[in-house]
Amino acid sequence: MGINKQDIRLIVHFHFPSSMNAYLQEIGRASRDGKQGLAVLFYTKSDEQLPEGFIDGNFPSDEMLHRVLLQLDQGTRSLADKNEFMSVLMEEGVSETAARFLFEHASEKPIQQTYSSLLDPCRMRIKERVAVQVNDLSIMKTIWRPLPVGENFIYRYTMKNYKKNRPIVVIVAGSPLVSSCKGYRRRNAQNCG
Numbered sequence: 001m002g003i004n005k006q007d008i009r010l011i012v013h014f015h016f017p018s019s020m021n022a023y024l025q026e027i028g029r030a031s032r033d034g035k036q037g038l039a040v041l042f043y044t045k046s047d048e049q050l051p052e053g054f055i056d057g058n059f060p061s062d063e064m065l066h067r068v069l070l071q072l073d074q075g076t077r078s079l080a081d082k083n084e085f086m087s088v089l090m091e092e093g094v095s096e097t098a099a100r101f102l103f104e105h106a107s108e109k110p111i112q113q114t115y116s117s118l119l120d121p122c123r124m125r126i127k128e129r130v131a132v133q134v135n136d137l138s139i140m141k142t143i144w145r146p147l148p149v150g151e152n153f154i155y156r157y158t159m160k161n162y163k164k165n166r167p168i169v170v171i172v173a174g175s176p177l178v179s180s181c182k183g184y185r186r187r188n189a190q191n192c193g
Helices: 020-027 045-057 062-074 082-091 096-107 115-143 151-163 176-187
Strands: 010-013 038-043 168-173
Touching: 010 020, 020 115, 045 115, 062 096, 062 115, 082 096, 096 115
Parallel strands: 010 038, 038 168
Antiparallel strands: none
């Protein structure tokens, strides 16, 4: 996020984050000054596919991995300038994370080996890292499975904890609920105390 402010009051996620660590880092930016803050995650069932796409984009495809290592062996691609190496890959459609993966792992090549000899070890690292991220995603889906509660519960819970100066994290299931919560607040403002 690149934000270093003490008085952030609201963090809103419009979809599942890429990982639990990313989510915790992002919501941890709220209320660093100790005052009340709110983190909201808007959620629909179809959002569960988004992080899977993030995971796939974190690593080069097998074809790209093979091609880049072969080009390094042939001298048609160079590791001499990291920024140039990554920029060219990103122009070819590789994500920044995948380009960084390629650069870092190709840079570890022992002098006596070819870059192509890194193919199987890189495939193994990708497989291991994907497994960890998929497991993390599975845990997130379990933890963040929203309860089928109505707008009344969400509003009362939020207001009760807001008054007690506790951190609030709300997971809103389905976008229609958001607009109905606004209406509920207007209709029941006198009950909020």
